Amino acid sequence: MMGKVLPTLQKRRAELASGRAQRAALAGVPMARSFEESLEGAALHPLRATGIEILQVNVGKKCNQTCTHCHVDAGPDRTEMMSDEVVDAVLDVLASTDIPTLDITGGAPEIHGRFDELVVRARKLGRHVIDRCNLTIVTLPNYKYLPEFLAEHEVEVVASLPHFKGKQTDAQRGEGVFDQSLEALRRFNDAGYGREGSGLELNLVTNPVGAFLPGDQAAMEVRWKREMRMRYGIEFNNLYTITNLPISRFLEYLQESGNLEHYMAKLVGAFNPAAAAGVMCRNTLSVGWDGVLYDCDFNQMLELPLHPDAPRTILDFDRALLDNREIVLGPHCFGCTAGGGSSCGGATA
Amino acid sequence: MSEHYYHAPDLARFSEIGEDAPHLAEKFFDWYGAVFAEGALTEREKALIALGVAHAVQCPYCIDAYTEACLEQGSDTEEMTEAVHVAAAIRGGASLVHGVQMRNRSRQLGMG
Numbered sequence: 001m002m003g004k005v006l007p008t009l010q011k012r013r014a015e016l017a018s019g020r021a022q023r024a025a026l027a028g029v030p031m032a033r034s035f036e037e038s039l040e041g042a043a044l045h046p047l048r049a050t051g052i053e054i055l056q057v058n059v060g061k062k063c064n065q066t067c068t069h070c071h072v073d074a075g076p077d078r079t080e081m082m083s084d085e086v087v088d089a090v091l092d093v094l095a096s097t098d099i100p101t102l103d104i105t106g107g108a109p110e111i112h113g114r115f116d117e118l119v120v121r122a123r124k125l126g127r128h129v130i131d132r133c134n135l136t137i138v139t140l141p142n143y144k145y146l147p148e149f150l151a152e153h154e155v156e157v158v159a160s161l162p163h164f165k166g167k168q169t170d171a172q173r174g175e176g177v178f179d180q181s182l183e184a185l186r187r188f189n190d191a192g193y194g195r196e197g198s199g200l201e202l203n204l205v206t207n208p209v210g211a212f213l214p215g216d217q218a219a220m221e222v223r224w225k226r227e228m229r230m231r232y233g234i235e236f237n238n239l240y241t242i243t244n245l246p247i248s249r250f251l252e253y254l255q256e257s258g259n260l261e262h263y264m265a266k267l268v269g270a271f272n273p274a275a276a277a278g279v280m281c282r283n284t285l286s287v288g289w290d291g292v293l294y295d296c297d298f299n300q301m302l303e304l305p306l307h308p309d310a311p312r313t314i315l316d317f318d319r320a321l322l323d324n325r326e327i328v329l330g331p332h333c334f335g336c337t338a339g340g341g342s343s344c345g346g347a348t349a
Numbered sequence: 350m351s352e353h354y355y356h357a358p359d360l361a362r363f364s365e366i367g368e369d370a371p372h373l374a375e376k377f378f379d380w381y382g383a384v385f386a387e388g389a390l391t392e393r394e395k396a397l398i399a400l401g402v403a404h405a406v407q408c409p410y411c412i413d414a415y416t417e418a419c420l421e422q423g424s425d426t427e428e429m430t431e432a433v434h435v436a437a438a439i440r441g442g443a444s445l446v447h448g449v450q451m452r453n454r455s456r457q458l459g460m461g
Binding site: 167206220 | 387391392393417420421422423425427
């Protein structure tokens with residue numbers, strides 16, 4: 001059983017529920033240099049997209065969990081869901097372009113009424129599909145079919161698990177989440193995921209449980225594979241280390257714990273030009289639940305839409321105006337360029 | 350002059366020790382970096398050793414730095430607490446084992 005699910009910032013009517021308030025909070029943090037200055041030092045300013053390899057679609061903010069670090073402020077009390085018109089537009093864009101990957105996120109994206117259809121139709125178009133899964137969703141009665149369904153359609157599963165021990169996982173994701181996550185991972189393994197030769201990729205995402213950076217991805221993956229196999233008999237393909245960005249509920253945690261300045265200084269001090277060159281916004285286009293376009297899911301939550309020269313929504317999709325667009329930046333961007341770098345696919349440098 | 354002997358922001362000024370002896374500081378920081386790089390021991394293992402030593406030498410700067418380093422390397426507080434106990438056990442044991450010298454000297458001096 002999962003423990004008490006916390007209310008979201010929006011439900012609590014917290015100031016940080018708005019992107020504007022989050023941007024103001026970040027702007028108030030004294031920093032040694034701006035992100036733009038750091039990019040200039042690396043000869044990367046203005047930062048431009050290099051194309052669209054990944055269409056990342058945030059289908060809604062509803063989730064069965066309220067993780068303490070969630071940059072979406074997702075939770076059971078959220079009602080935002082992608083409309084039929086926007087889902088149709090996403091599928092039209094896939095059909096009319098050669099964008100190779102559809103990355104479906106949320107919230108818990110599987111809750112969306114047309115999640116299965118998105119998967120099936122994108123796969124029929126020959127696209128690689130990623131499901132960003134919180135794991136516990138597949139233990140709920142209405143979603144138990146998911147491991148077999150996702151396996152049938154050869155969907156890559158990217159699943160969140162901050163640690164291979166229960167204490168840290170439950171501290172970040174909610175009481176009881178760890179045990180349910182193990183149950184879900186066993187079901188994915190049973191469906192063939194993470195098994196050698198199956199071709200079914202199960203990748204785990206670990207975010208630090210606190211105000212510090214993730215460690216070396218390759219070294220952590222070796223240890224995690226050993227521990228997950230030895231402790232629980234669970235197999236997976238890759239471990240992705242992802243830095244927590246100072247957005248939404250993690251920003252609230254940083255403020256309340258007195259760690260905000262330290263954390264931002266840490267991110268600024270760890271700026272890595274190689275990671276900056278490989279940031280995911282350069283080859284990703286992010287679509288919000290309401291169809292508005294963003295450079296990434298983080299800009300989406302900060303309500304920072306694309307550069308004014310680019311289209312505003314998926315309904316106005318225009319590849320020529322998007323492929324080389326100027327990326328919209330802010331101090332939060334230091335989260336993707338610190339140390340080994342961070343993206344939805346883990347380290348970038 | 351600071352009112353405190355230890356001041357947390359001073360850790361970030363560590364490089365200032367090179368201001369009047371840059372050639373020595375350069376040697377130290379190069380060596381320091383090489384010591385903590387992945388080798389026969391992993392960076393995670395080295396950070397845990399450093400955390401234990403930080404407690405043995407009671408350096409608050411090192412404790413702050415290597416607590417964070419251990420967390421970043423994926424260690425948890427269970428492992429880190431055991432590392433501190435290892436340091437404490439060596440410190441305690443080092444005191445206790447000197448008790449043998451005390452007993453030797455006592456036997457030498459005493460009649461009983």
